[in-house]
Amino acid sequence: MARYALRFTALGYLAALLIVPVGLVARRAFADGIDGFWTAITTPEALHALWLTIVIALIAVPMNTVFGVFCALAIVRRRFPGHGLVNSIVDLPLALSPVVVGLALVLVYGRTGWWGSWLNEQGIQVIFALPGMVLATIFVSLPFVVREVVPVLREIGDEQEEAASTLGAGPWRTFWRVTLPAIRWGVAYGVVLTTARALGEFGAVSVVSGRIAGRTETMTLHVEERFQSFDLTGAYASSVVLALLAVGTLLAMTLLRREES
Amino acid sequence: MAIEARNVTKCFGDFTALDDVSVEVASGSLTALLGPSGSGKSTLLRVIAGLERPDRGEVYISGEEATGVSPQKRGVGFVFQHYAAFKHMTVWDNVAFGLAVRKRPKPEISQRVAELLDLVQLNGLAKRYPAQLSGGQRQRMALARALAVEPKVLLLDEPFGALDARVRKELRAWLRRLHDEVHVTTIFVTHDQEEAMELADQIVLMNAGRVEQIGGARDLYERPANEFVMTFVGPVSNFGDELVRPHDIEVSREPNGSGTQATVDRVVHLGFEVRADLTLDDGREVWVQMTRGEAETLDIREGARVYAVKARKGR
Amino acid sequence: MNSVAQPAPSLARRRSVPLSLGITTGYLSVIVLIPLAALLLRSTEGGAGTFWDAVKDPQAVAALRLTFLVSLVVVLINAVAGTVIAWVLVRDQFRGKSFVNAIIDLPFALPTIVAGLTLLALYGPKSPIGVNVAYTVAALVLALLFVTLPFVVRTVQPVLLELDRDMEEAAQSLGATSFQTFRRVVFPNLFPAILSGTALGFARSLGEFGSVVLISGNQPFKTEVASVYIFGQIESDNVTGAAAVSVVLLGASLVVLLAIGGIRRWATRHDG
Numbered sequence: 001m002a003r004y005a006l007r008f009t010a011l012g013y014l015a016a017l018l019i020v021p022v023g024l025v026a027r028r029a030f031a032d033g034i035d036g037f038w039t040a041i042t043t044p045e046a047l048h049a050l051w052l053t054i055v056i057a058l059i060a061v062p063m064n065t066v067f068g069v070f071c072a073l074a075i076v077r078r079r080f081p082g083h084g085l086v087n088s089i090v091d092l093p094l095a096l097s098p099v100v101v102g103l104a105l106v107l108v109y110g111r112t113g114w115w116g117s118w119l120n121e122q123g124i125q126v127i128f129a130l131p132g133m134v135l136a137t138i139f140v141s142l143p144f145v146v147r148e149v150v151p152v153l154r155e156i157g158d159e160q161e162e163a164a165s166t167l168g169a170g171p172w173r174t175f176w177r178v179t180l181p182a183i184r185w186g187v188a189y190g191v192v193l194t195t196a197r198a199l200g201e202f203g204a205v206s207v208v209s210g211r212i213a214g215r216t217e218t219m220t221l222h223v224e225e226r227f228q229s230f231d232l233t234g235a236y237a238s239s240v241v242l243a244l245l246a247v248g249t250l251l252a253m254t255l256l257r258r259e260e261s
Numbered sequence: 262m263a264i265e266a267r268n269v270t271k272c273f274g275d276f277t278a279l280d281d282v283s284v285e286v287a288s289g290s291l292t293a294l295l296g297p298s299g300s301g302k303s304t305l306l307r308v309i310a311g312l313e314r315p316d317r318g319e320v321y322i323s324g325e326e327a328t329g330v331s332p333q334k335r336g337v338g339f340v341f342q343h344y345a346a347f348k349h350m351t352v353w354d355n356v357a358f359g360l361a362v363r364k365r366p367k368p369e370i371s372q373r374v375a376e377l378l379d380l381v382q383l384n385g386l387a388k389r390y391p392a393q394l395s396g397g398q399r400q401r402m403a404l405a406r407a408l409a410v411e412p413k414v415l416l417l418d419e420p421f422g423a424l425d426a427r428v429r430k431e432l433r434a435w436l437r438r439l440h441d442e443v444h445v446t447t448i449f450v451t452h453d454q455e456e457a458m459e460l461a462d463q464i465v466l467m468n469a470g471r472v473e474q475i476g477g478a479r480d481l482y483e484r485p486a487n488e489f490v491m492t493f494v495g496p497v498s499n500f501g502d503e504l505v506r507p508h509d510i511e512v513s514r515e516p517n518g519s520g521t522q523a524t525v526d527r528v529v530h531l532g533f534e535v536r537a538d539l540t541l542d543d544g545r546e547v548w549v550q551m552t553r554g555e556a557e558t559l560d561i562r563e564g565a566r567v568y569a570v571k572a573r574k575g576r
Numbered sequence: 577m578n579s580v581a582q583p584a585p586s587l588a589r590r591r592s593v594p595l596s597l598g599i600t601t602g603y604l605s606v607i608v609l610i611p612l613a614a615l616l617l618r619s620t621e622g623g624a625g626t627f628w629d630a631v632k633d634p635q636a637v638a639a640l641r642l643t644f645l646v647s648l649v650v651v652l653i654n655a656v657a658g659t660v661i662a663w664v665l666v667r668d669q670f671r672g673k674s675f676v677n678a679i680i681d682l683p684f685a686l687p688t689i690v691a692g693l694t695l696l697a698l699y700g701p702k703s704p705i706g707v708n709v710a711y712t713v714a715a716l717v718l719a720l721l722f723v724t725l726p727f728v729v730r731t732v733q734p735v736l737l738e739l740d741r742d743m744e745e746a747a748q749s750l751g752a753t754s755f756q757t758f759r760r761v762v763f764p765n766l767f768p769a770i771l772s773g774t775a776l777g778f779a780r781s782l783g784e785f786g787s788v789v790l791i792s793g794n795q796p797f798k799t800e801v802a803s804v805y806i807f808g809q810i811e812s813d814n815v816t817g818a819a820a821v822s823v824v825l826l827g828a829s830l831v832v833l834l835a836i837g838g839i840r841r842w843a844t845r846h847d848g
Contacts, residue, residue, distance in 0.1 A: 001600065002754065003668060006663060006664055006668070007638075007664050007668055007670065008659055010660050010661045010664040010665075011664075011676070013657050013660075013661065014676065014679070014680075017718075017721060017722055017725065018679060018682060018683070018722070018725065019679065020698055021694040021695050021697060021698040021699075022607075022682070022686075022694050024694070024696050024697045024698050024704065025690075025693065028697060040770070057823045061615030063687045066599075067599065067600070067603045069599045070595070070596045070599045070600055071596075071599075071604075073596045074596040074597050074599075074600075074629045077596075078596065078597060078599060086600060086601075088833065088837075089604055089608060089609070090604070091833060092608060092612075092829075092833070093608065094776075094780075095779040095780070095783070095829035095830075095832065095833050096783055096825075096826065096829055097782065097784070097785060097802070097803045097806070097822075097825055097829075098783065098785055098786070098803075098821075099783070099785050099803045099804075099806050099807050099810075100615070100783065100803075100806065100822040100825055100826060101611075101818065102810075102816075103615060103806065103810055103818055103822055104611035104612055104614060104615040104822075105611050106779065106810070106815075107611065107614040107615055107618050107819070108610055108611045108614045108813070113614070114610075114614055122810075132776055135607065139605055139607055139608060139611070142607065142608065179754050193684075196684070196685045199687070200685070200686065200688065200690075201687070201784070202687055202689045202786035203688070203785035203786050203807075206785075206807070207807065207810060219687075220687045220688075220690070220786070223687075223689050223690060223693065224789075224790070227693065227790060229657075232675055232702075233598050235693060236693070236697070237761055239689075239690040239694070242686070242687050242690050243686060243690055245683075246682065246685035246686045246687070246690075249681065249685045250678055250679075250685055253681070254678060254773025281672055300761050310749060311746050311749075312748070331748070331750045332748045332749050333748055333749075333752065333753060334751075337749055338749065338750075339746065339749035341742045341745070341746060343740075343742060344742075345740060345742035345743050345745065345746040347743055347746075347747075347760075347761055348743075348745075348765075348846050349764045349765055349846055358747070358750055358752075358760070359750035359751055359752075361760075362747075362750060362751050362752045362760070364795070390846055393844055403746075406746075406750065406751070407749070410750060410751060473600070496639075565653070575759075
């Protein structure tokens with residue numbers, strides 16, 4: 001029957017492209033046993049990479065979340081000229097090549113960049129340092145909170161907020177006690193997606209960081225470095241850590257969806 | 262072309278939608294499947310159409326067994342409650358669909374579609390899209406579409422359920438006239454007993470997956486097979502220990518043989534008819550229906566003392 | 577944007593308009609707009625001539641052409657595979673379906689470099705099944721199929737879920753076979769979703785870097801895509817050249833974004 005043919009095709013495709021490769025990496029990561037795996041992910045460089053990745057995420061995600069909420073409010077609630085344009089600009093990071101993003105940042109903050117030279121004089125280094133990597137990560141993970149919150153805001157409409165203001169609540173009160181709770185699921189989904197994107201960023205930080213092992217390597221850059229040094233087990237081991245974080249993200253989304261309904 | 266369902270049983274998981282149902286539909290007639298929600302009437306219709314397969318039992322169309330035949334090949338026309346219009350096609354393409362799928366030649370399709378649009382009075386709207394039509398227009402389009410392939414039987418699943426009251430009444434009358442003109446065996450599902458009684462030659466009253474009674478409107482009303490039928494098809498009043506039609510209770514000022522004494526609690530004038538709530542001397546309450554003329558003759562008013570008796574047959 | 581008439585802004589809203597707007601525009605400018613402006617200006621720094629010279633560089637042309645062609649092939653495969661997968665996820669029932677549904681999003685969540693590595697494990701030099709396509713265009717296709725997998729599936733799924741089954745039953749009752757029903761009734765309603773999913777995948781494909789950089793070998797003129805070329809130019813300090821090709825990619829992305837918006841409007845034209 002056609003149904004079995006379709007099912008077989010779909011599952012076969014997914015197995016060949018997705019499931020088997022990922023499973024294989026998991027197995028290869030433990031090729032030297034659990035000890036080998038553990039050693040690989042606890043080298044000083046690996047640990048530093050993990051720490052750096054987390055620090056960057058801890059900066060980028062909250063900033064994008066706050067921005068995301070205000071931007072969504074601006075897009076949905078305020079009829080200002082150009083709100084359509086803002087919507088499109090927010091979508092840009094999704095369509096841009098991460099290498100292009102990195103290049104654009106270098107052009108502004110690099111030694112010879114627009115602001116780079118001035119910043120350099122002040123002793124602030126952006127490119128080849130943490131600030132640059134944070135900026136790159138913020139850029140690429142910018143849209144997610146906005147995109148998750150906008151439809152929720154549109155759906156709930158103005159009524160709750162109008163009711164609050166007729167009851168005497170000022171704008172900040174209304175925001176904290178009415179708007180924010182109403183959009184909390186959208187924000188939650190957005191935060192999870194932003195975090196996943198931030199943890200997994202490679203291309204833009206690759207351009208911007210200089211990839212100095214032990215100093216400006218995130219986990220993704222560390223994976224590449226291990227691969228280029230022919231340390232496949234090490235590369236796979238760190239990949240498994242990243243994959244587990246990715247799976248954790250998916251689980252978080254599923255749990256959130258269940259909580260919401 | 263007669264339709265027959267024989268001992269049809271259909272379950273959805275634990276829920277029995279149809280329990281050993283047998284129905285016969287005469288060729289060229291207009292039959293209603295009537296009943297409350299969950300009675301199985303829609304399921305029976307879909308089984309006849311081939312959109313559901315029965316767990317047990319058979320379906321016969323024009324004398325031939327059709328139980329295993331796919332809906333494509335049964336020659337049935339189906340009209341859905343929510344129109345199921347092909348929203349990406351014009352009215353013209355919608356109506357032409359069945360013919361296009363059978364690869365009929367273009368001129369034949371053109372002629373037939375034009376005829377049908379004329380029949381359902383949608384002539385000027387051929388190039389419109391369903392989204393641009395009103396509910397009533399969409400349903401007429403759906404009917405034209407179903408009739409285009411000259412089905413042996415026309416099946417309508419609560420066809421007017423999604424329309425508002427005025428449009429519903431108009432389309433009811435219109436459907437009856439259409440049936441008189443086209444003479445296709447027609448079965449329609451409804452939960453509205455007024456609709457069934459107004460339109461159908463034969464009513465199949467169903468409840469909880471079983472057939473309660475089959476007959477004409479008068480049969481069901483005057484000779485109900487059981488309490489359910491009586492309650493569903495018309496107004497009932499509890500008089501004595503039995504269910505009686507409220508207009509079958511005779512009220513008089515004088516004792517009338519075995520009449521029970523009662524006091525009038527409340528009188529409501531509903532246009533032509535008058536409804537009176539009585540309390541019998543033994544405490545029980547009963548409501549009675551009478552014409553305006555009768556109410557005037559009796560001078561029915563609150564607090565009046567009257568006698569109530571169940572009328573003999575033939576009133 | 578919808579054009580529902582808004583009541584006059586209440587006092588409460590008027591006070592916070594400048595705040596939301598200010599934060600939004602400020603943040604967007606600093607993070608996104610200014611760097612992109614710098615990119616545009618740098619690419620045309622030496623005048624239009626330098627720009628075109630950089631773009632017409634044979635290696636750049638080869639990279640761009642390869643990128644576009646491979647992306648096109650990939651999205652066409654995705655259009656079919658994605659629709660089939662979405663169909664199976666919505667219409668079929670089997671054990672483990674919710675697991676399968678969940679892993680569709682894996683390419684969204686997995687870092688691209690890890691994606692490349694996982695494909696290299698199974699389809700590279702150390703392949704346990706003897707399939708080695710590393711350093712070929714096939715590897716490129718594979719990597720891009722991986723990262724763009726969710727796009728068509730996730731745009732088609734909701735449309736399929738909401739599709740009025742009555743329409744299909746109506747078609748059946750009118751005599752249409754399953755194939756005819758799909759072709760004439762289901763597919764026309766799915767097409768806009770397939771198209772926009774494809775467009776999103778295409779935009780993503782054009783700029784993909786992490787997953788291809790390990791598996792394709794990055795051989796100029798053979799398996800080097802635009803993003804790798806740009807990276808190489810940055811490393812070689814040919815910033816203007818890198819910027820010029822970047823602007824071409826940027827332009828292509830913008831065109832695709834606009835197309836997606838257009839598709840969305842076209843798709844809802846029949847909604848009542």
